[in-house]
Amino acid sequence: MTAIHAEGLTKRYGETLALDGLDLSIEPGEVYGYLGPNGAGKTTTIRLLLGIHRPTAGRAELFGVDAWADPVPAHRRVAYVAGEPYLWPAMTGAETLEFLARLHGGTDRAYRDELVQRFDLDTGKKIRALSKGNRQKVQLIAALATRADLLVMDEPTSGLDPLMEMTFRECVAAARQRGQTVFLSSHILAEVEAVCDRVGILKQGKLVDQGTLADLRHLSTHTVEVTFDGPAPQLAPLPGVQVEPVGRSGLRFEVGGSVGPVINALAGHPVTALTSREPSLEEIFLHHYDGHGTAGHGHG
């Protein structure tokens, strides 16, 4: 049974099409990164998955349960971290953690105490006295401590400092080791690159690309930089390869697909240095958003 399954999931708010026919399938144990800029439809997707908002068309299931029709059974196996920490200002951190633990059930209190230590949270403070990052920690600790089968997180590290960001990544890694599924919506590419097995890229309500990082890289351009002993030679045009000069004696090749033809073309020239680099997730991401990327060639 899949952890998250969505079919043709669509949401329209008045005139705005926020999510357009999302098909998504996430297996138990996967850590899935859900990427997109502000307003792409990430939070809408999560609200539909959790049954907070009602799909205009299509359906979504968490472990085979439709969260719109049956939210209570669906949510028993899920813990959620919202993008904004909307909590109760007059309650302290400890009271909030206890309240959320009693609502969810199954909280590992020993692990919760450990998380409080690791995230360095003062639970005696009232929510209203906490900074945004610290309120975010309250949500994160509450969610992680449930040891839920599925963690749904909407930009969970917004407001966290770099040390806490590292702690967060460790906790996600630990969750994966325990076999928990993680759905991580983010626009922090380094975070997704660090913790996710599989990535989906959302653009204007549509999933435009999806796959493992290796898949995405394979289908994107590699960058090959070559330095020559002396002026750079003139090479015959190669199909699918863009060339631009780097200084007087260097060339940069943007290669879609295999780099073989470039290596062949270089044979016989006085190459002194050659570097080849896979695209970063940032480059893949920007590829879809620089205005040249063609939407809809998903292959997940």
Added chain:
Amino acid sequence: MGTVSQQAQTAPRAKDRPARGPAAALTARAAKNSRVLTIAFTYLFVVYSFIQPYAYRRGYATLASRRAFAASFEGNKGLRLLYGLPHDVATVAGYTAWRVGGVLAIAAAAFGLLVAVGALRGEEDAGRTELTLAGIVSRRTAYWSAMAAAGGGALILWLAEFAGFLAARLPAAGAAYLALATVSVIPVTAGAGAVVSQIAPTRRMALEIGGGAVGLLFLLRVVADTVDSAGWLRWATPLGWAEELRPLAGPQPAVLLLPAAASVALLWLAARLGATRDIGSGLIALRGSAAPRLRLLSSPAAQALRSQRDSLTAWAGSGAVLAFILGAVSGSVTPADVPHRLDQQFAKLGTGSIVTPAGYLALIFLFVILTISVFACAQVGAARREEAGQQLETLLAQPVGRAGWLAGRLLIAAGATVVISLLTGLLAWAGAASGGAHVPLGQMIEAGANCLPVAALFLGIAALAYAVVPRASAAVSYGILTVTFLWQAVGALLGAPGWLVGVTPFAHVGLVPAEPFRAGAAAVMAAIGLAAALAALAVFRRRDLLGD
């Protein structure tokens, strides 16, 4: 301050220019933020100021009937308590000044407080003041711009009341003066609101302290108007000043100096207090830490009860105190000086006989029913705030059902309504007993319980409005409540046919203890309320959660 008021005055002029100054932009923003409140009060002012003189003219067409009416009213302390001290109720103008001025002055007091706290502490609570002051705007400019918007609101209400009177064919000069007397309260309570906005760290606390202060001002007027030796207390409250202006009955315009001086002093004090404190906090510091209290955390309903506890206690406490005072006053109502025929005429107002302690208490309990219905609507409003603040999303992402959540909130509201109603009945009895009036305890408990069917009806209506139109739910529920209540008060006087008067639930309330409890009507109202609540649960189950 001089330069600042200049800034405020330049606001409208700057509006015409392509680039508006920050003061004008802030004033316009504050006016827009309070527009729902202003529209609601404008509606109340225009309708009430039109309908009362119009209905009086129709209901008491002859001079003789007015004289007789006046005779019955001038000595009645119970009515003074609600409407203030009458000066000349034998004329349309005098009646209007008493009946409209007294009630709308209370509304004006509430408006001043709400608009000032909303524009100052409300904005600060939401974090927007910090954003504003991070720009090229001084604290002084921000403060006086917000207050200029409140002044604009007062001007709109003055126009609304004036227009209502003109439509009811009152003389223009008198109408303008009466409207001025009414809205003279606004700058004073707005000044008080500005001061509590500096003191209290949250909007809610500012409204609670300010509401308490306005309640006290009302209580002072009540005592001044009902206790013969305490008339001087009228000079201690802006609601008393509005009376002492004597609109349409021997005007004393010099009294206007009092609200003018008081509002300048309060506004100046608030500006001084606000000049040096930290933005985002009040002079009262909130505790940032506390030892955990883990009771009432087992369910969303328990947690709601926990967070509402102070507010529920305040409602119950102030209800009990007011009921006791009103009960005590009921002893001063005597039937001796009111002819039977007049009493019957007053019954046209829909309030039954008012010349006995029981009759007077029945009239008072009509207002208690109204207040408890407001309470029921306010409870649904608290549920809506949890959704608007998105804490509800946090809750419903847990294994918590929507219907269960809303049902829990409605049950808390219903339970609190029962407690407050019965407590009010009990304390009114105690007050009456202490004031020497003999009304049986059982009857007063029954009077308290008699609030419940109407409250259940409005709880159901408010819940349904919340489920169907969450963002407009407060406007819808309070709007229906206001319209049906006013319709009860004036529908019969306007000569509307019986079936049309009967559309308001208030027409079907047996005014216990003066009249018998109407079980059939009560059952119908409770059933409609329950049906509406069930419909609300079904609708709420199927809609998106909506933030602000």
